[in-house]
Amino acid sequence: PPERKRFYQNVSISQGEGGFEINLDHRKLKTPQAKLFTVPSEALAIAVATEWDSQKDTIKFYTMHLTTLCNTALDNPTQRNKMQLIRAAVKFLETDTVCYRVEEPAALAELQKNEWDPVVAWAEKRYNVAIGSSTSILGPNIPARTKETFVSHLASYNMWALQGIEYVITQLKSLILSMGLIDRHITVEKAVLLSRLEEEYQIQRWGNVEWAHDYDLCELRARAAAGTLFVHLCSESSTVKHKLLQD
């Protein structure tokens, strides 16, 4: 389908009853389901407005990750409630990238141990749980108490922040790396590197292919960064009182 041309000159934000709104010239931005686009955080609204103002001749929706996240939070197209989101997020622990180890080649196994053991250890200490790692095809055996701890912890986040958390987990294929980001223990660049450890290993062995490797790397960084920023902006104490965020 042909790309949508940029049809507006000015992008601005304004404050409405439900939160902050985005104006494209005189039109108010709406979600795909035609709801009024409202966000609970001014900083988030500014960042969304910046996405719209960055569009050149055509609107490239695939670059507008924050807008997409807000639309998902507002429309909830998969119709999931809070507990369903939390359980989906915690389920990832069973196949968490950093827990799922190879035995060969030895160099990769060594790299996984050196790069992933510290972040697993960090999560175990931070959350006071047992996680471990496994070379079994079935993956690690995560104790029920560990899962319940994460369920409890995630329940303390509001619905918007949870959408963001689940998004980051899906992108990085790791609950542990995502919590590392949310807890500001690692940067986005580091989280993405750890998520793509095997690819990085192959790239160092066989060489980089810019149109595939760098393309994927930039896309994953963009999505992980957007998700993380979204979570932080939706869970700041100054915005938590906002109507929109009450579940």
Add this chain to the structure above:
Amino acid sequence: MAALGSPLRTLRGLLRELRHASERSGRSYRDTPAYRHIIAAFRAHRVTSEKLCRAQQELHFQAATYLCLLRSVREHAALHREYHGKGERSPEEVAGLVGFRLPQQPGGKG
């Protein structure tokens, strides 16, 4: 806390990205809400010195994350344009690839 480097460097990087993002609109990047918000936040928390308290570190992390977002989106879009955006070649271009030229047929194709 994540290893973030110098806050000043993060700020400079952010401003550079904002400049890139404003290129099309013709307005100065300093006129944008994003610029004003970032400068105000850095000033309010004085996130330019090397030693930071927890609130400052949180702000720095947020700034570094936003910088990563802006930079990665720009780089990804550039790679997309370079490798994935060109569409199909015309018949003339295809012929030219192997050194042929399409015949001129004044009456059109038969």
